[in-house]
Amino acid sequence: xxxxxxxxxxxxxxxxxxxxxxxxxxxxxxxxxxxxxxxxxxxxxxxxxxxxxxxxxxxxxxxxxxxxxxxxxxxxxxxxxxxxxxxxxxxxxxxxxxxxxxxxxxxxxxxxxxxxxxxxxxxxxxxxxxxxxxxxxxxxxxxxxxxxxxxxxxxxxxxxxxxxxxxxxxxxxxxxxxxxxxxxxxxxxxxxxxxxxxxxxxxxxxxxxxxxxxxxxxxxxxxxxxxxxxxxxxxxxxxxxxxxxxxxxxxxxxxxxxxxxxxxxxxxxxxxxxxxxxxxxxxxxxxx
Numbered sequence: 566x567x568x569x570x571x572x573x574x575x576x577x578x579x580x581x582x583x584x585x586x587x588x589x590x591x592x593x594x595x596x597x598x599x600x601x602x603x604x605x606x607x608x609x610x611x612x613x614x615x616x617x618x619x620x621x622x623x624x625x626x627x628x629x630x631x632x633x634x635x636x637x638x639x640x641x642x643x644x645x646x647x648x649x650x651x652x653x654x655x656x657x658x659x660x661x662x663x664x665x666x667x668x669x670x671x672x673x674x675x676x677x678x679x680x681x682x683x684x685x686x687x688x689x690x691x692x693x694x695x696x697x698x699x700x701x702x703x704x705x706x707x708x709x710x711x712x713x714x715x716x717x718x719x720x721x722x723x724x725x726x727x728x729x730x731x732x733x734x735x736x737x738x739x740x741x742x743x744x745x746x747x748x749x750x751x752x753x754x755x756x757x758x759x760x761x762x763x764x765x766x767x768x769x770x771x772x773x774x775x776x777x778x779x780x781x782x783x784x785x786x787x788x789x790x791x792x793x794x795x796x797x798x799x800x801x802x803x804x805x806x807x808x809x810x811x812x813x814x815x816x817x818x819x820x821x822x823x824x825x826x827x828x829x830x831x832x833x834x835x836x837x838x839x840x841x842x843x844x845x846x847x848x849x850x851x852x853x
Contacts, residue, residue: 581724581764581773582661583668583806588719588797590805590836595632597807597834631673632807633680635663636830637768643823653815656829660813663768668806668835669724669790670773680834683790684778687845695848699783702732702849704740707789711759713844714791717803721759725789726774728851730763759791780848787850792843803842807834 637659639652671682691713695706714721725733733756754761764773780786795803809832818826837843 581665581762583665584661586722586762587792587794587804587806589808590800591810591812592632592807592834593810595634595832597630597632597836630807630834630836631677631680632809632832632834633667633678634830634832635660635667636828637663639827639829640824643820643825646825649825649827653827653829656827659768660829660831662766662773664806664831664833665764665773666767667833669764683792683843683845684788686837687843691841691844693844693846694780695786695846696780696850697848698781699786699848699850701852702729702736702789704733704736706846707733707736708757710789710791710844710846711757713841714759714793715839715841717793717839717842718796718799719794719803721791721793722762723756723759723789723791724762724764724774725849726772726776726787727763728776729774729787729789729849730761732849732852733761776851778847783848783850785850786848788845788847789849790843790845793839793841795838795842801836801838803839805836805838807836808832 637656639649639656641649641652667680667682669682670684671680672685673679673681674685693706693709693713695703710723711721737756767773774787774789776785776787778784778786778788792804795801795805811832813829813831816828816830818828820826
């Protein structure tokens with residue numbers, strides 16, 4: 566029996582589930598054809614009874630995004646039937662974290678069964694370097710990350726690991742010229758209208774955004790990501806998660822070797838419909 570999984574785990578500040586933050590756009594098949602805007606502008610004026618001057622308008626580039634199939638089995642002995650829903654919940658949570666990992670760090674350039682994550686997909690002005698050979702977070706560079714992401718009508722988010730979040734808090738306290746006890750113990754959940762999310766673990770239990778990236782001569786840096794989803798009501802806008810029309814499924818495979826076998830499966834991808842709907846800040850080190 567196959568049914569849809571309706572109740573996905575909700576995000577917390579230390580456990581990111583992009584499925585609950587980014588609108589889902591339904592697609593057919595495993596390749597999604599799309600057009601992305603590479604230039605916006607070219608607005609001009611004209612005189613009465615005169616044509617508009619020749620100026621460039623929006624440029625739409627053809628493209629395609631891969632949709633991959635992911636899933637995890639939940640197994641439970643028939644003598645422990647009451648634990649079966651808990652196993653399904655754990656499988657659902659693992660699949661959620663796998664989606665987060667693939668969208669941010671997927672190695673699709675070298676593995677056709679993976680997505681091309683934002684780490685590899687972003688380039689040019691959408692990649693800001695904190696410090697060439699890595700250093701603790703620079704507030705000016707964090708501001709540059711925010712400036713590189715243009716609101717698409719549904720707000721903006723920044724995703725970072727715990728240490729980077731603490732560095733940001735310390736930078737803000739220093740910049741403000743001191744802090745109260747509440748400042749030191751509180752949580753920075755928003756900065757300049759941008760919601761801040763702390764990425765926890767991935768599907769394997771490792772840090773989702775670890776200090777393992779190379780930047781210049783340093784091999785112990787990490788990245789923070791900013792993104793702007795498009796409105797749920799507006800297709801082909803901003804940053805969207807792609808998902809097959811049959812959605813997220815729970816497949817009850819029956820009993821095998823005295824175990825209930827259930828599979829949580831989803832076909833998903835991601836799309837960047839605007840050149841400034843996502844950006845990366847790289848070269849952040851853990852510090853001392």
